[in-house]
Amino acid sequence: MGKFIELKIEKRDSDRLQNTFILMWNPAISNYKIEEFEEQLRDMSEGFYDEFSWAVWDHEQARDGDRFYMVKVGPGTNGIVMSGTFTSEPYQGEDWSGKGRTVFYMEMEIEEMIHPDRCPLLTSERLSMEIPDFTWTEGHSGRILTAEQADRLAILWDRYLKENSFIFEPRAAKNY
Secondary structure: OOOOOOOOOOEEEOOEEOOEEEEEEOOOOOOOOHHHHHHHHHHHHOOOOOOOEEEOOOHHHOOOOOEEEEEEOOOOOOEEEEEEEEOOOOEEEOOOOOOOOOEEEEEEEEEEEOOOOOOOOEEHHHHHHHOOOOOOOOOOOOEEOOHHHHHHHHHHHHHHHHHOHHHHOHHHHHHO
């Protein structure tokens, strides 16, 4: 018999299930640099948490309570480095890139952070093999997954977390 993994899908109102979004992060071009990521990771391992927001492309479909996964792209190891939940409705803000575009952001609660250079990741290569109908290496940040893609990712993520639980132990987190 195969393993069964129970998926929790939160229902926020009577006609809408939780959506899942993929945020893309390229530290080489982003205003959020690896040093800020590392500082935030240290703060989280010590029990501190700062507000955090990110641009969401498919903002019309995004709501408070939706799930997100952040994928590091660009030079170096690529894959999921963060997961969590949106804690606000989308709001318009100043373009992070300085190009004057209309950009919508959402506040986030981070549940897991994984250092891309010091820990094993659920890699973009693996994601591309397991969920080939989504582009994991480029594209706008904040794209929504289909329900089927989101279900497959939830199973992969749960498996990754179980196989790499040592990363999330308090002593280990401080060393990463």
